[in-house]
Amino acid sequence: MRSFSPIVMDDLLPPPLLLEILNRLRDSADVARCRVASTTFNALAPEIRSVDLRCSYLRYAKSRCPLTTSSITPFKAVFTKLISELRIVERISIGVEKPMRLVAYDDLEDEDDDLFLSDVNFVKEWLPRVYGSLRSVSISDFWVQSCWRRSDVLSLISSYCLNLLELEIKNAWLSVDGLTSMPKLTTLTLEFIRLDDENLSKLNECFPWLQVLNLIGVGGLKEPRLHLMHLKTCHWTLSNAPISISIIAPSLSKLTLTCVKPNFLLIETPLLSYLKLSMENAGNFGVKEFSHLRKLTLESTSLRNLLITFPFGATVKNLTVYSTRWEVPAGVSKSILELLLSTFANVSSLTLTSGAWSEFESYSALVGLESRVEMNGLKKITAYLTVNDSEVTLSTIFSLLDNCSNLSDMAMFVHRDVVSNVTSSIISKCMAHCGRVRWKWGMWKEGTKDAWISDGI
Template identity: 75%
Template sequence: MEDLPPPLLLEILSRLGDSEDLARCRVASKTLNSIARDIRSVNLQCSYDRYAKSRSPLTSSSITPFKEIFIKLISELEIVESVSMGVEKPLRYEAYDDMEDEEADLYLSDENFSMEWLPKVCGGLKSISISDFWVQSCWRRSDVLSLISSHCLNLSELDVKNAWLSVDGLNPMPKLTNLTLEFIRLDDEDLNKINESFPSLQVLNLIGVGGLKEPRIHLMHLKTCQCIVSNAPNSLAIIAPNLVKLKLICVKPKLLVIETPLLSDLHLSLETAGNFKVKGLHDLRRLHLESTDLRNLLVTFPFGKTVKNLTVVSTRWEVPVGVTKSTFELMLNVFPNVSSLTLAPGAWSEFETYPGQVGLESRLQMKGLKKITAYLTVNDIEMTISTIFSILENCTKLSDMALLIHRDVVSNVTNSLISRCMAHCSRVRWKWGLWKDETKDAWISDGI
């Protein structure tokens, strides 16, 4: 291997996913050790096995501290453009009650530790990812954001997980375009400070951020946003004139405001919204709706005519007493131009068991519908088949049916359903699969 040209060796070493593997290569070869100094990234993850050995009286003395390894690795590089450090997933999500640890050896957002390495490499840094050890970080408030904003003037991507962050002393970072905060403790005023300090953000991921009561995202250049709120906020507002893709998961906000006129892809999941305000989604093409109150959400959704790709998930599909239309009929009214429709188990079951439902009225035809993907439970095969045939008769341009049958359905029922459907309609391209817990398994059959 040492006979290979240096540029090729450098390319090979750069592709090693773990910096510990790189360290082993450096020890094994003087040539590799020399070339490795030109590597521009550090990726070091603490495994559960390493953590366990560091706590064992029998092996702790032989384990080099994680922070010490990181400092040594980064100090041996000429230029550093990317830093990624953290704990691996089996260790990252250990509950505090299961693993009390008052040490700070894996408190990676510690400002004292950050000051050991950050000022030395900050000039070339473009990307930082810190995945902290929640057991050690959850009760220590970190000033790492202010340190990063003070030193890393060319940073474009920042990812921090499992930490309690302070925004005290946070400076503007006009070059930062990508920000991910996952399982972070923040307050509303902290989020407001982030809006002000990162004005150029194009990608924002707020995942499981706790402590927010009235979160407000107001970013002029934002294009992609994922917001998963772990608590039940009083209100939630997203104001982003250039946003095109939004994934929003929250519980029961009393007020939900979405002002995103260029939005084309929306994933919305909530139990219910007391007051749902949406302004001008005239470019919306792809929509995923998930709710325990799906019927009311459909009724209040005002911008359905532009949607071409629709996924509907109902987490509570009982039909309320006194309703005059099924959820499927409501969808046909609100989204008349859909060409691709996915019905999750709850949504399909509500339509299938709707009292008195024998067919769709001709005026409710989805004339442009070409593809349906549905998750079936098949409690009554005759009812399931009747529902499928009703859809085929009323959606005359339908050409693709991808039907996933629950794994608990006995094989002879599954086989009967497949054979009868394929024999009934030859114009449709059929695709069959299995599912459980709303997870697709391998497709089991294709046919025309």
């Protein structure tokens, strides 16, 4: 295939299309290369409306090495010059590359501030000249430099950017002093943040029209309470502190919540249709029945304890279960499958990851399915198998088929470490045992993407 250099493209493409190409380049370093290679690109560059600049670990290392430090332009200076050349700026994304997040504070003494990007004095250099057209701002600090410096950047941004729609800040210590309302902001992401707002009262007050909220690893919370009337999607990951958590969001439809053992969990979200919940259990649930909840994912190291206290489930149709500890407690009268189907009586599609399936296999091998529950509504099962004993695995699959009369689809993922002849034997015996089921077979392994082996009929 013939390749075209930017100089050849100068003659082939009209300027509006070339500008569109530049605007689609997410990395400002790539834009700079195009400007060097093409006079037309260079002339059009001031019309670009976004800046996306990342500091690599190699650049950072060179800036600290005595042999190369004098040849490295400070990162903040590069960004300031870049943004000063643009006429209108609608989107800004500035930060460090992901590998630099792995640099530990204890491994490095760094009192520099060139990558302290939420520094108010730095932001004041560029924000006043671009704020009027800004729609999206993303700042990803270098934690080694930012963790011990409290920033008032939220207050600064809220005072200038009245038209801002999206805001993302990562790896910083943020104050909410002076924070004012941002009525147009619809998307907020705070990731690996120390936040001086222990109950999230300022967040609720100053971001009233949020529709998308991501709080990932936000520390400093005591009794966090979300009360947002227009929120539709929320991803919230908390630490293991034993705190009370409240979510009051009448418009929320999708919630991903990760916690451990909160003293109290209140969820008032009547329109919720998708919930992914990762926790052990809660000291107390304050949950009203979800009349719209259809898809649920549960992840727990104490799945049985969680299910015993689970306050809802009648409307769930699609259920996925992760169990990271799968021993069968003494005196248990129901298998994990029976417990699930009694809690979620109307589920039609069930996914059991390896821990939950292994627990079910262990129970089935000991006592079988003696405590019958209604399983007629279950139509599809997806299971992740480790196959410690192929006969036990087959017996468990056959018992499912015998007790779930309306099962029509079985998707079985066998661990990649299982020898191929064992896998082939399981596949052939299952397909021969039950012809009414449409079989699908695949392979899985931790940290890799699932792969289909074949579809059966």
